[in-house]
Amino acid sequence: MFSMETKMSTFVQNLIFMNNKNKHLLLLMLTIFMSISGYSQDIISGVVSDKDGIPMIGATVLIQGTNRGTTTDFDGKFSIETTEAVSLKITYVGFKATYIKAVPGAVLQITLEASNALDEVVLTALGIKREEKALGYSVQGITASEISQVKATNVVNALAGKVAGVSITGSSAGPSASSNITIRGASSLMGNNQPLFIVNGMPITNDLYTFDDGLNGSTSIDFGNAAQVVNSDDIENISILKGPAASALYGSRAASGVILIQTKTGKNNGDPFSVELNSSVLFSSPLKLPNYQNEYGAGGGGKYSYLNGSTYIGANENYDAYGENWGPRMNGQLIKQFNSDGEAVPFTPAPNNIRDFYETALTHITNVAVNTSSQDANSRFSYTHLGNDGLIPNTGLERNTFQTSINRSLFDNKLNIGFNNMFVRSTSDNIPNSGYDESSSVMYGWLWLPRQVAINDLRDYWQPGQEGVEQRYAENLWVNNPWFIAYENTNAFQSNRNISNINLDYQINDYANLRFRYGVDYVDEQRQYKRAPSTKGVLNGSYREDEISFRESNAEWLLSLNPTPNESNLIDVDLKVGGNLMSQQANFSVANNPELQNFGTDPSVYTLSNARSGVLVESQKTNAKLNSVFGLLSLDYDNKVYLDLTYRNDWASTLVNPLTGKANSSFSYGYPSASTSVLVSDIFNMPESIQFLKLRASYAEVGNGAPAYSFGNSYTPQAPFGNQPVFTTNSSISDPDLKNESTKAKEIGLDLRMFDGLINLDMAVYKMNSYDQIIQLPVAKTSGYDYTLTNGGEISNAGIEIALGIEAIRSEDFNWSSQINFSKNRAIVETLPEVIQGGRYSIIADVFPGDEGGSDLEYVAEEGQLLGQLYGLGFQRGPDGQIIHENGLPLHTTEKVSAGSYQPDFRLGVYNNFQYKNLSLGILFDGQVGGQIYSRSHALYATAGTIVNDDDPNLALSTLEGRTTYSVDYDNSGNPVYTLEQEGSVVGPGVMYDASGNLVPNTVAVPAGGAGYTGYFYNYYGNGFNRDNIEAATYDATYFKLRELSISYDVPEKVFKSLGLKQARISIIGRNLLLFSKVPSIDPETFSIRNGVFVNGFESTSIPSQRSIGVNVNLKF
Template identity: 30%
Template sequence: MNNKLYTTLRVLSIVPAMLFSASLLHAQSNQVKGTVVDAKTKAPIPGATVKVLGTSNASSTDTKGGFQINVDDKNRILNISTIGYENKTVTLGPGETTVTVSLDEQTQQLESVVVTALGISRAQKSLTYSTQQVNGDELNKVKSTNLANNLNGKVAGVNIASSSSGPGGSAKVILRGNKSASGNNQVLYVVDGVPINNQTLASQPDNVFGGQRDGGDPISLINPEDIENISVLKGASAAALYGSQAANGVILVTTKSGKQGRTTINFSSSAQIEQAVSTPKFQNQYGQGSGGKNSNTSVFSWGDKTNGTDYDNVGEFFRTGSNFTNSLTLSGGNEKNQTYFSYANTLAKGILPENDLMRHNFNLKESATFFDDKLTVEGSANYITQKLDNAPTAGFYFNPLVGTYLLPRSLNIADYKNYETFNTGRNLNEQNWFSLSDSPTTQQNPWWIVNRNPTSSTRNRLLLNGSAKYKVAPWISIQARGSVDRTSEVWDRKVYASTPNPLGKANGNYNYTNTTITQQYGDVVANMNFNVSDKFQINGLVGTSITDWKTEGVDFNTGIDGLKVPNQFFIQNTTTPVTSTLSANRRQLQSVFASANLAYDNWIYLDLTARNDWSSTLAFTGTKSFFYPSAGLGIVLNDKLNLPEFVNMAKIRGSYAVVGNDLPPYTSLLTNTVSPYAVLTVNDIAFLETLKPEKTKSFEIGTEWRMWNNRLNVDVTYYKTNTTNQFFKVAASQA
């Protein structure tokens, strides 16, 4: 072959190769970034699906509405869809790599997106269990000093029982009834996907004498103005991923974050006036016992008929309560960084004299993205300080209502408003009351109790949350979260001289408690989503978590002799001080969990979860861990059946779940105890090494209907719950 022919053939072979390489280079993919927002409010839309038409490429928007997806020159048409908004198709121009898409709200079917377990947002129609969401605006229409009370009447199946302890008192929240005889049956509170500590520092009395206090609950310290929305997960299936803590249901709190755009400042103020709704009806025919001298009748209205006096003793003692709350919020940021800050001040007065509360809430939340929005970092710090005076108690002891109600009807309580008189012999003021000898535990002057048996508590809470989420690929992201929740309280009671025994000593007595509760939480979760086909999608997660609780502190009282110098309240002023260290209550829970959510053609949904827990409270038993699964199925009928146009959604669902629960701390290794008065208590509780974790098995079926553009919503659920392996204390046999 001559050189000219060889050269010609070589050129002809190179040209097609060059053209093919140029074609590949021209068609190579490039990354497009964008944001999906609401057309009207410009708020970001999370969870929207972004697809490249003609390919299998798909992505979804994050919590800030952002997304990134690979496109090529042949396929540059994006389809954006999400529940509650009209689908939209966007054609990218040549070289266009950034885009902002505005979606219009659907007019015929407005489907909400709710926050579920572990902070994951899902379309409500895809859920296989019962849940309900309450917007933050609803919570702030009528404010309470306890956030839980704001949910009253807004969520079906929830029983909220407020205590009678006035401002700062606790609220018992029960979902679908009590399930355990050994636990407290309260719900788990989760803030921004992280469980918070809801252990009370003190509980209401469980006997007629009382004298104990209501320490309030930690959820009461949350500022309602910081809340974006609340999701209530009612059944065991909904709460299965949170484990034993969520055996009684979950209340998910999502707090507000900074918004992209100009800085906004909001100020709100609310005022409430409170009065007793009703008071006991009293008879006015009979007065004090015979001459006021008979010890069997002198303190009660069991004497002769009166001359018709009608004193309003209850109204004279009660006062008008109030609750003033002021809140200031600042929000702003850009596409890379957002900031949210809030401050709230609460001043409340109970209807009982001297019952006052002051609270300050500070909240700072930062969000930022890095590495082309692949890494999202969030952090928040919430600090609350509260001062509470004279929280009312139940029972006989230190309860001003007992003396108010039992005062003989022939006596005017206004005569005792000057609650003390000076004793020249002792050179101090003593209680002024018509009787202190016949029934000292019940017949104290109510003004003396609130002024000379006062209580005071100062509580500080620091809640730190941090999270980092990295998008490894369009179909997988890994998130790590951690939190520290620390609550400390100093509480004391001053009992002045002349308070009768057994409530007080001759010179008075002093009680002081300093308690700290710390919860530390951490988890790592991998979230995955697969579009198997145009009609079949799988979303799932696997993760692990650890939770550690610790309670510590000291307790002091002046002992059996009381104060050495009358009415001087400090620790050194006693001859027989009793100081004890509170039981160092320590507990830890380690867990692994997984879930899978399968969707077919957006009308059949299957949920599967599994979790295994290792609890420190199961030490010394034959079972060191416990496993529990759940499964649920939901079918949306309106998309496939020829239903009337006014039906926006029709769904049937069913689920079955098992939720485990461990034992109370230190149950599996029982020991003798020594009381603060150095009294040895011998353990008399029988212990079996065959103790097992508690199991709650729950089954539910239900249906949901939304009609006439969601103006009418119907949600009906039947559920059945059985709890086995419950823990009971049984006295050991004496044989």
């Protein structure tokens, strides 16, 4: 006998993977079936307003006993088609629910009264709908219009500034780039602090899918995290379960919070049949660029150090000169240059050479949705196309999304069946590399780009007659032509993603309900990396292929019992019990051809078979299962006092030895929670100004599961050696007592509504302690392993969240509403294992691998300090903090120091919406105060003399000061002859030791950028070019952005009806329009990725953030 899970899995997979012809036929038949009863109906229409006659925009009008309903428009109007008399339920946040009986043809005038309680229903864990007033924990929701009004290609970015306690850092690497989201801070040293994503009740993956640090080991190419494929036009609402009490029913997957996404269904539309078109076009340009200098060109020590631009003069002639901008003044003097055919030509600046390389990025998003609805069925079929041409030439993204929702009620609404499917096809011929990588990062080349080189002079990037063999550039030592990188060294991918689930909900009787759900999330992705011959770092070229597949299935059942449904009962009891079976399979493989045998421009050279020295193969396969049971007991005393008790028990395969099948002592673990809500305003007489006051409190325990194969060794197949199979074992030795990380949390809060809904305040204070941190500790090499995975350490998170809603003005023609979200969280490392010396644990021991220097920058957990310390060498300082100099150059410490933590003091989001008749204006500002960020981009730009450095709060020296300059002539043999014009020097700010050993002001002058690393900027930013100093380029990461702007016009009814439309809205939209920050050169809202982990507080050669402005058109037929 097959299990229920197996049967359901087979049914869903057959439906998903049937051939296109049959699938289209099935969908057509279902559409006809769902909509056939929706015609020949009459209309009930009306207007919903408050006691002052002001229209209620967005009020919900629902036909009781069915799933059919609609919402009121800008004028408070609604219409529903029906063939019989019905009872309508009208609801609006902060107002009493109203019930009205109506017959077809009726025109209603409905007035809502302010309520002293919250009747709003919100989505909670396991997809359970609850009245918000009954919740003893914090849940904050986002509506469809808030998500999709101003388009974001990654739906996670659309949440920025809109939810208190949620931190979102967006990458700038294009539309496919990742977004780092955390809720109430980081609680794990493993690096995975992303929340669990739930779509239509079923978990989906949000992994990065990076298995190393890129092609050459120094950077990760950001193909994006997985949740970004959820299309904002298909989302009905998002609920954020912030604390463990809210997410406790998800057990060991809930330590970082939960994001519940509910997609749209046909029932969201009151019409029997409708079509909706939503289309946006966005134009994007760089939000912030460095302040490039335009006075001095390429070279070193004031000399142009090339004979003809492609041949370096000699190893004894200023090694640090090549690829940098410490050369002669660009005053028009005649110098032989790379593109002058041996002739001396004017040496002049190209001030916009980098800006001119960037293209105006174009993003167009079009969604078409077909909705059908009848009394007992509804459906929605949606198609979305996203196309992007990137900021960097020859980069972009194509994404096609097909979303299906089918719902049917049978047996007098006793049985409800729902099916949801989302298929996403994403492709790109080239994803830009934003890391420190000479082989494929344009941003790397900008650090050293000669300021005299016009970018269009580099467009012909092959040497004449050497196409496919040798590139052409201004210098031939260590930097690649940017056009060559953009068009030849590409990072392509093709991805298929399918998220589907089926839901069966049966009302057994008035007291019992049984629900079963089965969902599958499947990812299949291929990646190809091409590096052309003559690439610096990969001179013979290379080719690599990655294969990635991931599958997660969840089978879940839930039995709900309500033995006291009668409203006359003083105490209402609701009991829910259920279980879940989760299974994951992941397969990763890499095939790398490190050297091409044959060269050329034909695409056929980029194959695994065209290998000079063999192909390197690596693969990894992981499987994990999690079995769970859970229960929820809800008690309601007189609709005034509520108590929830939950418990979940998990059994995890990650704590089972994969070879012996033996489980360790922590194989089974449980997570309890308790929460209460007290409606103070219903128990005590309150001032007339207070309509609603709720106090809440909760305690909960959740976990963070151990990685697959953490307990016991496993063997992974690799490329065979001759005819012999090869397997590799883990690099870590298992701890037989390893257990999951656990978090215990306490939270109190209040919900206050005043002045008939004019002021709404939600506040929460919480404390979370996360124990048994899973960490890597080194072991002796003689053991045959690199490290052991074990438990140890505690992290605490404490904070406050405030969400304040204000209806500043509410009138018939003009409305002004504001939403303010404030949050402050401090994640502190309370303890670390005693075996860790000095109380300092490197989460990432080498943030920028492959970089020059003998002392790496670190991302650190330090006992007693804020989590996420930025560590590296610092400056030796005097008692007053002044930098100590020796021979005119800054001295560096011999031991590493901390430059602070990435964590901000607080975050703030402020949204204002103004509505005047049919015109509305939405403005969202958000940002943070405090925190630290290290910018390797700025450090290297200054080291190379490429920028002015007049906006650096750390070093008040301009790179234009103290330069040595030479003029140049040529002898009869064509060799350069230099004449000193000015001996440059600067005096670094700080102190030095005098002959008596006393600290006195520094008076020793040195060149700004001299030969042999004697320049001040070399030594200030990088300890002689090694980039080891963390203090030199770490800045206060305070910033605020004009995150979103929308100006919308609702076309009057008489206009759109004459066009055959039911609704029309036109909007001008903008995203990231303004940035306010004192961080030089970069947007501080960024991060690095290392070994598939987000590293906050570190930036390296990031692609510029983008300012976007465009138009959105929404039409309903």
